[in-house]
Amino acid sequence: MSQTESKKETKKETKMDTKTETKKETKTETKKETKLTQNPLEKIWIPFLSSKLNQRRGSSVPQFTNSPTMIVMVGLPARGKTYISKKLTRYLNWIGVPTKVFNVGQYRRDATQSYKSYEFFRPDNQEAMKIRKACAIAALKDVCSYFTQEQGQVAVFDATNTTTERREVILSFAKDNGYKVFFIESLCDDPGIISENIKQVKLSSPDYVGCDADDAVADFLQRIDCYKITYVPLDDEKDRSLSYIKIFNVGSRYLVNQVQDHIQSRIVYYLMNIHVTPRSIYLTRHGESELNLVGRIGGDTGLSPRGNKFAGALGGYMRNQCIRELKVWTSHMKRTIQTAEALGVPYEQWKALNEIDAGVCEEMSYEEIQDRYPEEFALRDQNKYHYRYPKGESYEDLVQRLEPVIMELERQENVLVVCHQAVMRCLLAYFLDKSAAELPYLKCPLHTVLKLTPVAYGCKVESIFLNIEAVNTHRDKPVNVDVDREPGEALLTVPDHI
């Protein structure tokens, strides 16, 4: 192959080689047989000897995209750009795509002394224009290091980006670096939505700290006007070769243009399913089960007497909430269904909400696992998120399994989800933006309901313990996670049980 060809070869993902190249390789391949070995943590089969062709041995999630992607927000102030940026970033990180938001407004706040007034944003304010452009460039630079040095896969460039000229700058930057670009434009002409927006997130912005509410609103509206003069929305004709989604009036209408790959397709699907209607999501585990009492994991047992009491109390609590059109979801396991039965309302069973499959360790106590599988027990403590039980699942698998549940939760309004410890940790991590390292150690005790209410850019959490005693099932990470540790060290953090 010529030099330029071989350069392209290494830059792209390894694709099918030329005919001669593979013929040569197969000759040697047929002679030796690749031995496989199973990675002890994730239980993934990989070749024993690494060969050039197996750089991408594959993980349990498919490759979303070959090159880093820049998501570029477009829109006047108070159109929900930051809301979308943060929510999308949270979702992508949760499904395993390293993503980060770059909010140019934040760069501006770091660069300038303190915000005085909307005059900073006047299109004829030359001094300010220079600063704002410099901030955008600085943010782009950081996007570059995020991709090249921090293994990021998606960067969300959160700014107004309302002029063709600014978008051109971003496009050339991306082209020079080999990044894909996907625009998200939010258009809204409903004054009610805009004022609600301003109330929810602008009044509390660092820009308006110490300001009177009415003054802040007046100033902000003038700020919007500054942008309106030069705003050029993405154009059907001129921008026909760009990849983008236009969101009209918080989702009543979408225009989607030139979706290039899997990740962009997933992003579009996600954006089309989220809404801003106020609602609450209630997360709880099933009532205490027979196996919980004896410190055993997994299985499919019924509720203990205290668990039954909890189910009754849950019914009372939910009725007191007086929720309009509450949906109730359970898993396919007896204990969540028994819990839901006590509510006396229709419920839906989701297999996807079943507890993590502990494979060969199903129905064992931690003491037994330590006794029979000490190495597995240690590996789990070393990396609880990626660890897969033999013939079972990992938290990472759980997240993939739960993705359709999250998507449907986004579509729904008031929902009560009756599930299990590991499952609840995964769902909670999504709503509260917890990392893969924190997720498996989130505290989700029995007989406690978590009420999540979206507010501003995040989620308000209320924890309600329904006053019925239950065993503790939370096992903290012990200090010693070495494979050669003493049983006592391994079992140090096991909670009490019968």
Added chain:
Amino acid sequence: MTSNEDVIMATSPRELTQNPLKKIWMPCKNGMPEKHISQRRVCMTNCPTLIVTVGLPARGKTYISKKLTRYLNWIGVPTKEFNVGQYRRDCVKIYKSYEFFHPENEEGLKIRKQCALTALNDVRQYLTVEGGQVAVFDATNTTRERRRTITRFAEQNSFKVFFVESVCEDPDVIAENIVQVKLGSPDYIDCNTEEAIEDFMKRIKCYENSYQPLDEVLDRDLSYIKVMDVGRRYLVNRVLDHIQSRIVYYLMNIHITPRSIYLSRHGESDLNVKGRIGGDSGLSGRGKEFATCLGKFIQEQNIRDLKVWTSQMKRTIQTAEAVAVPYEQWKALNEIDAGVCEEMRYEEIQEHFPLEFALRDQDKYRYRYPKGESYEDLVQRLEPVIMELERQENILVICHQAVMRCLLAYFLDKSAEELPYLKCPLHTVLKLTPVAYGCKVESVCLKVEAVNTHRDRPENVDTSRMPEEALVTVPAHQ
């Protein structure tokens, strides 16, 4: 013990019993299952949905209708398409020429309107009496007046309406369309190619003058997706519920770029040879031979930009290794989980779990192994794989028997009854190539011997049958 007054319930929770076939827990009285509340159904819609296509002839409406219907049925939403052109053909036995479609042909208009109403009647029948959940009304529906008739009809019957409009002005796409599906239409059975094309182009012209595309302003209260230029662009308006959201997602992922999908099982495994199901064993000697042959076959096919997918089980990965190209491992492609029956021979299952064995024969699609999965579960697990297969181009999927049956059923539009009995023998590659409204299948047996792992449904499926009756269709093994 507690001071919580809410603990006292007016009604006590119902007893639960586990349905023996699907292993679903449901409330029961005196041991008998009560009328059950919902089990997760994919279609989260309370009322039936009417999908209405819109567009000039040769814009892919029937292609979309058939494909969407196939997808929805596969994921478990009973769907049927109603092609008004077919009703017209049944009514007007012989097609003479495009003049039938002339906007001033009163006779023609009367017949066409009647056909549409007859079709709507059948839609009503399907959605209200026959248990259908989605009906696809496939016609041009190019005038606002016709669409109003349909929306009124839907309102009267409490159906939701979702429009799918296909807009395309690319003459090459339209020409290719005509060649692929119009020339072979019953309408042009006695024509030569040039005559057919000429007539069809005039037919399109008949519609053009009265065509009123869905309008952003005038139709802002309707739920619809406008597909422009075969998917370069989409306009989506007022998606009302889960099923419409899934339909939009699906339509946005399909494409018509020519490509082929290769489906194959792993090479023969050590457990296959012993007649055991499931497990995670490696390839037998013959299995390894097959893997090498597969590698050769793939090279000879000289496929552009081939992707290779495997499951996370040793035997598929070993097979892919011999193909010597990069591959991706999908957990979703793992074989069906046989729960407590993992690694058993059929003889052992009959011995230890004769009831389970019989239940499986009674309803192989819905039967769930204790602590395992059913084919129905498999389909749900495989849906993201299918979605990604739609996005991809040339691809080789190395998987397992039950998994391959599910994927094949999707591409070949097989019912839930047929699916678990589709023949997917070892060491045979199926090459699927989309053509016209369906899929061409080429079966390539790579000439390496292997055990047969296909067990037909025996005649006697009663739980009281004799062991021999149960085992009569078990294939030979070591």
